[in-house]
Amino acid sequence: MRVSAQKLSDYPWILRPFFWNQKRKYGAILQPGLLWARVPRLFGAVAVLYGVLDRKNSPLSPILRSLVTVRVSQINGCNFCVDLNSATLAKRSGSTEKVEQLSQWRASELFDDKEKVVLEYAEAITYSDRQSLMS
Numbered sequence: 001m002r003v004s005a006q007k008l009s010d011y012p013w014i015l016r017p018f019f020w021n022q023k024r025k026y027g028a029i030l031q032p033g034l035l036w037a038r039v040p041r042l043f044g045a046v047a048v049l050y051g052v053l054d055r056k057n058s059p060l061s062p063i064l065r066s067l068v069t070v071r072v073s074q075i076n077g078c079n080f081c082v083d084l085n086s087a088t089l090a091k092r093s094g095s096t097e098k099v100e101q102l103s104q105w106r107a108s109e110l111f112d113d114k115e116k117v118v119l120e121y122a123e124a125i126t127y128s129d130r131q132s133l134m135s
Contacts (some may be wrong), residue, residue, distance in 0.1 A: 020049060031081050033089050060118070063090045067115060068122045070102055073121045 008019060008029075019029045037043045054065050061110050066089035073081035086099045093099075101108040105119050 004032065004036070011037050015040060017041065030080075030084075054076060063089070063098075064118055066092050067098065067102065067111075071105070071119055071122050072097065072126050074103055075123065117132060 011019070011034075013020065018060050019033065019039075024031055036046065054062075054069070058065060060068075066085060067087040070082060070089050073085050080090055086096075089102075090096045090099050101110050105111050105116065111119070
């Protein structure tokens, strides 16, 4: 199924700063953003959620936040999200080593104890098909 493109003027004005920022940051307005924005309330809710999670005054370091977003993207099978978030992780960490090892983080020596605890938690709340230890 092919989705037809819309003009930016077809989107609510309140979303246009997001597209401007995307173009500035990535050099283009990304197609998934245009698709998500077709449901402005959902788009806004996701943007606010991501903004809260990735805020500058977060108690988690930028690298730790990126590790979580990439791992959750991997689990959810969103290749676009994996690519975009992996680029952010590589930029924040200064290399691609953790990106390359993330799907096997348990066996990797690259991740410290704090990162492993956070990744374990991220997986526990992301996988919906696993039995909770608390049940």
